[in-house]
Amino acid sequence: xxxxxxxxxxxxxxxxxxxxxxxxxxxxxxxxxxxxxxxxxxxxxxxxxxxxxxxxxxxxxxxxxxxxxxxxxxxxxxxxxxxxxxxxxxxxxxxxxxxxxxxxxxxxxxxxxxxxxxxxxxxxxxxxxxxxxxxxxxxxxxxxxxxxxxxxxxxxxxxxxxxxxxxxxxxxxxxxxxxxxxxxxxxxxxxxxxxxxxxxxxxxxxxxxxxxxxxxxxxxxxxxxxxxxxxxxxxxxxxxxxxxxxxxxxxxxxxxxxxxxxxxxxxxxxxxxxxxxxxxxxxxxxxxxxxxxxxxxxxxxxxxxxxxxxxxxxxxxxxxxxxxxxxxxxxxxxxxxxxxxxxxxxxxxxxxxxxxxxxxxxxxxxxxxxxxxxxxxxxxxxxxxxxxxxxxxxxxxxxxxxxxxxxxxxxxxxxxxxxxxxxxxxxxxxxxxxxxxxxxxxxxxxxxxxxxxxxxxxxxxxxxxxxxxxxxxxxxxxxxxxxxxxxxxxxxxxxxxxxxxxxxxxxxxxxxxxxxxxxxxxxxxxxxxxxxxxxxxxxxxxxxxxxxx
Numbered sequence: 421x422x423x424x425x426x427x428x429x430x431x432x433x434x435x436x437x438x439x440x441x442x443x444x445x446x447x448x449x450x451x452x453x454x455x456x457x458x459x460x461x462x463x464x465x466x467x468x469x470x471x472x473x474x475x476x477x478x479x480x481x482x483x484x485x486x487x488x489x490x491x492x493x494x495x496x497x498x499x500x501x502x503x504x505x506x507x508x509x510x511x512x513x514x515x516x517x518x519x520x521x522x523x524x525x526x527x528x529x530x531x532x533x534x535x536x537x538x539x540x541x542x543x544x545x546x547x548x549x550x551x552x553x554x555x556x557x558x559x560x561x562x563x564x565x566x567x568x569x570x571x572x573x574x575x576x577x578x579x580x581x582x583x584x585x586x587x588x589x590x591x592x593x594x595x596x597x598x599x600x601x602x603x604x605x606x607x608x609x610x611x612x613x614x615x616x617x618x619x620x621x622x623x624x625x626x627x628x629x630x631x632x633x634x635x636x637x638x639x640x641x642x643x644x645x646x647x648x649x650x651x652x653x654x655x656x657x658x659x660x661x662x663x664x665x666x667x668x669x670x671x672x673x674x675x676x677x678x679x680x681x682x683x684x685x686x687x688x689x690x691x692x693x694x695x696x697x698x699x700x701x702x703x704x705x706x707x708x709x710x711x712x713x714x715x716x717x718x719x720x721x722x723x724x725x726x727x728x729x730x731x732x733x734x735x736x737x738x739x740x741x742x743x744x745x746x747x748x749x750x751x752x753x754x755x756x757x758x759x760x761x762x763x764x765x766x767x768x769x770x771x772x773x774x775x776x777x778x779x780x781x782x783x784x785x786x787x788x789x790x791x792x793x794x795x796x797x798x799x800x801x802x803x804x805x806x807x808x809x810x811x812x813x814x815x816x817x818x819x820x821x822x823x824x825x826x827x828x829x830x831x832x833x834x835x836x837x838x839x840x841x842x843x844x845x846x847x848x849x850x851x852x853x854x855x856x857x858x859x860x861x862x863x864x865x866x867x868x869x870x871x872x873x874x875x876x877x878x879x880x881x882x883x884x885x886x887x888x889x890x891x892x893x894x895x896x897x898x899x900x901x902x903x904x905x906x907x908x909x910x911x912x913x914x915x916x917x918x919x920x921x922x923x924x925x926x927x928x929x930x931x932x933x934x935x936x937x938x939x940x941x942x943x944x945x946x947x948x949x950x951x952x953x954x955x956x957x958x959x960x961x962x963x964x965x966x967x968x969x
Contacts, residue, residue: 421456421457421458421459422456422457422458422459422467422470423438423454423455423456423457424454424455424456424457424470424471424474425438425440425452425454426453426454426474427440427452427453427454428440429441440452455470455474457470461512462510462512462592462594463510463511463512464509464510464511465509465511465512465519465520465521467509468509468520468521468522468523469521471523472521472523477523477524478523478524478547478548478549479521479522479523479524479546479548479549480521480522480524480546480547480548480549480550480551480552481519481520481521481522481550481551481552482499482519482520482521482522482527482529482544482546482552482553482554483517483518483519483520483551483552483553483554484499484517484518484553484554484555484556485516485517485518485555485556486499486513486516486517486518486531486533486539486555486556486559487516487555487556487557487559488536488559488560488561489557489558489559489560490561491557493515493516493517494513494516494531494533494536494559495514495515495516495533496512496513496514496533496534497512497513497516497517497518497531497532497533497556497559498510498511498512498513498531498532498533498534498592498595499511499513499518499520499529499530499531500529500530500531500532500538500591500592501520501522501527501528501529502527502528502529502530502541503525503526503527503528507591508527509522510591510592518531522546523546524546524547524548525545525546526543526544526545526546527543527544527545527546528541528542528543528544529541529542529543529544529554530542530556531556531559532559532590532595532615533559533595534562534594534595534596535562535595535596535613535614535615536559536560536561536562536615537558537559537560537588537615537616537617537642538559538588538615539556539557539558539559540556540558542554542556560615560616560642561616561642561643562613562614562615562616562642562643563613563614563615563616563640563641563642563643563644563645563646564611564612564613564614564640564644564645564646565610565611565612565614565638565640565645565646565647565648566609566610566611566645566646566647566648567582567600567602567609567610567611567612567621567623567636567647567648567649567650568608568609568610568647568648568649568650569582569602569608569609569610569623569625569649569650569651569652570608570649570650570651570652571651571652571654572651572652572653572654573653573654575651576608577602577606577607577608577609578602578607578608578625578652578654579601579602579607579608579625579686579689579690579692580601580602580608580610580623580624580625580650580652580690581599581600581601581623581624581625581627581687581690581691581841582599582600582601582602582610582621582622582623583598583599583600583621583622584598584599584619584620584621585619585620585621585622585635586618586619586620587617587618587619587620588615588617588619590615593838596613596614596615597612597838598838599837599838599839600612601683601686601687601690601837602686602690603686604682604685604686604689604713604716604717605716614640615640616640616641616642617639617640618637618638618639618640619637619638619639619640620635620636620637620638621635621636621638622634622635623635623636623650623652624652624690625652625654625690625692626652626654626691626692627690627691627692627693627841627842627843627844627846628874628904628905629656629665629692629843629846629872629874629876629904630654630655630656630657630658630692630876630904631652631653631654631655631656631692631904632652632653632655632904633652634650634651634652636648636650655902655904655929656876656902656904658848658876658878659694661878662850662851662852663848663849663850663876663878664694664695664848664849664850664851664855664860665692665693665694665695665843665846665847665848665849666693666694666695666696666697666722666846666847666849666860667688667691667693667697667830667831667832667834667842667843667845667846668697668699668724668735668737668770668801668829668830668831668846668847668864669699669726669735669770669772669801669803669830669831669832669833669834670684670688670697670698670699670831670832670833670834670842671698671699671700671701671726671833671834671835672684672698672700672706672710673700673706674700674701674703674705674706675700675701675702675703676701676835677700677701677835677836678835678836679834679835679836679837681698681706681709681710681713682709682713683837684696684698684706684710684837684842685710685713685714685717686837687834687837687841687842688842688843689717690842691841691842691843691844691846692843693842693843693846694719694720694855695719695720695721695722695855695857695860696710696713696714696719696720696721696722697721697722697724697737698710698723698724699724699725699726699735699737699831700725700726701726701728702725702726702727702728702745702749703725703745704723704725704739704742704743704744704745707723707739707741707742708741710723711723711741719855720855720856720857720860721857722737722738722857722860722861723737723738723739723741723857724736724737724738724739725737725739725745725764726772727745727749727757727760727761728749729749729750729752729757729790730750730778731778731780731783731788731789731790732754732771732772732774732778732779732780732783732784732789733772733773733778733779733780734757734758734761734769734770734771734772734780734797735768735769735770735772735801735831736760736761736764736766736768736769736770737766737767737768737770737857737861738765738766738767738857738858738861739764739765739766740764740765743764743765745760745764746760746763747760752790753790753791754780754784754789754790754791754792754793754794755791755794756791758794758796758797767858767861767862767865768798768799768829768861768864768865769796769797769798769799770797770798770799770800770801770829771797771799771800771801772801772803772831772833773801773803773805773806773808773833774800774801774808774811774812774815775806775808775811775812775815776806776808780797781800781815795824797826798826798827798864798865799826799827799828799829799864799865800812800815800816800826800827800828800829801829801830801831802828802829802830802845802871802958803830803831803832803833803845804830804831804832804833804844804845804873805832805833805840806833809956809958812828813948813958816828817913817946820915820944820946820961821915825867825884827864827865827866827867827869827884827960828847828867828869828870828871828958828959828960829847829864829869829871830845830846830847830871830872831845831847832844832845844873845871845872845873846871846872847864847869847870847871847872848869848870848871848872848876848877849863849864849868849869850863850868850869850882850883851863851868866884867883867884867885867960867961868882868883868884868885868960869883869884869959869960870883870947870957870958870959870960871957871958871959872955872956872957872958873955873956873957874903874904874905874951874953874955874956874957875901875902875903875907875949875950875951875955875956875957876901876902876903876957877899877900877901877947877949877957877959878899878900878901878902879897879898879899879947879959879962880897880898880899881897881898881962882962883959883960883961883962884960884961884962884963885962885963886963886964886965887962887963887964887965888964888965888966888967889939889964889965889966889967890966890967890968891939891940891966891967891968892938892939892940893938894936894937894938895936895937895938896934896935896936896937897912897934897935897937897945897962898932898933898934898935899932899933899947900930900931900932901930901931901932901933901949902929902930903929903930903949903951903952904929905926905951905952905953905955906924906925906926906927906928906929906951906952907924907926907928907929907930907931907949907951907952908923908924908926908950908951908952908954909921909922909923909924909949909950910922910923910924910931910933910947910948910949910950911947911948911949911950912935912945912946912947912948913945913946913947913948914937914943914944914945914946915941915943915944916943919935919937919945920935920937926951926952927952939964939966940966941966942963942964942965942966943963943964943966944961944962944963944964945961945962945964946958946959946960946961946962947959
């Protein structure tokens with residue numbers, strides 16, 4: 421789909437999404453005229469022709485054939501057109517032949533096809549009404565890789581994410597992936613067709629939280645299958661101490677998201693997440709599919725929904741099986757949104773990205789959230805897609821100072837698992853007994869959790885619990901810290917600010933830290949840990965009640 425928008429004056433999101441920035445006075449309206457073009461394939465040639473006609477551009481025609489080195493016509497060749505060193509457009513050919521009309525200019529062209537090699541580049545000058553012929557005869561047929569990923573210690577298969585670090589990277593998504601996941605039903609195995617050539621793959625399992633990734637060098641030959649095995653060392657096992665991880669803001673393929681449920685599961689499993697989770701915008705359509713996958717793999721699935729009015733987004737979970745949204749989010753106020761979340765059966769209401777321009781706390785502060793501020797939510801999200809961690813933590817600390825027990829959660833807001841990494845920020849919750857959707861959600865609601873981009877934290881006293889001490893009596897808070905990347909700093913904060921720190925040289929991957937403390941009034945303490953790469957972890961508070969005798 422292409423929007424031909426002659427009015428635009430602004431390109432956003434680092435791509436070619438077109439906008440016009442403008443201001444509306446109260447009661448004012450504006451109308452914008454554009455043309456929407458919908459095609460039956462990913463061919464951009466009809467779009468170029470439309471733009472040439474609309475803008476009355478001088479143009480010329482370029483055509484040719486694309487064949488493999490053994491002389492065979494490529495059934496569905498793709499001609500990639502570059503201008504000034506950047507991709508400009510592409511066209512899809514048939515039976516080895518292609519044709520495209522281009523505006524006057526200097527271009528670099530090469531031919532490729534799905535899982536084929538890329539031809540040598542050719543420079544072409546297009547002049548008004550010219551007809552140029554450019555053939556390509558040097559494409560290679562696809563090769564194949566059989567990749568197996570195993571635990572270095574016991575050789576058990578591991579779910580994994582595989583990315584191309586070096587080698588041919590397809591410039592267009594439908595030509596082949598740059599990120600691959602191991603299979604659902606053949607854990608630790610990936611079979612894929614790929615363009616021939618030399619590759620360096622980065623293989624990860626556990627997202628860098630429990631094991632370090634490794635690079636695998638592979639030479640792929642046309643028409644051949646290359647077996648490759650990668651063994652990863654698992655250094656830490658949080659589940660052995662009752663800590664389980666999940667990405668609590670993740671989309672599948674509803675609304676603007678593009679990840680089918682099976683691929684969501686493959687991505688979350690490869691990240692080492694212990695619970696599958698989905699929160700599509702205003703939709704529960706994928707719950708049944710993901711529940712079947714989770715049952716097949718023997719892990720818990722938390723069915724969620726992102727209730728998405730324009731003034732704030734809220735994840736509600738776990739929701740009842742088969743439930744659907746019954747409110748119009750465009751017309752509902754915050755009271756109706758929260759009531760609907762509870763009607764759906766949600767244990768938890770999570771305020772997503774609360775400080776972005778349409779985040780709930782931003783909207784409530786600006787007076788544009790219908791119904792104003794409703795204290796009925798449970799968790800504030802640290803969102804990997806935004807740069808608002810400090811704002812979220814400052815808001816939570818202000819709540820904690822006032823005795824309000826709102827707690828942390830985290831999510832990546834992933835829409836496309838091939839571009840964004842599931843679980844790159846995650847929440848760890850401590851669950852006693854079986855890990856069910858309700859037990860995990862209740863642990864978050866009770867504050868038995870922390871959020872992390874990498875470091876792992878194991879407290880002697882549980883986050884969210886209340887400790888009672890005599891006034892001015894010395895007590896210790898003790899934490900075990902672990903990090904694949906290496907520890908750099910730990911900082912304990914209380915009602916009055918920072919009360920203790922620990923520093924490390926980055927080479928240390930495990931440490932126990934103790935903070936001797938006294939309190940003469942009720943307070944709280946929260947830990948922040950930073951690893952050698954600057955990645956952080958934030959904890960819910962440990963509450964302290966002071967008893968006077």
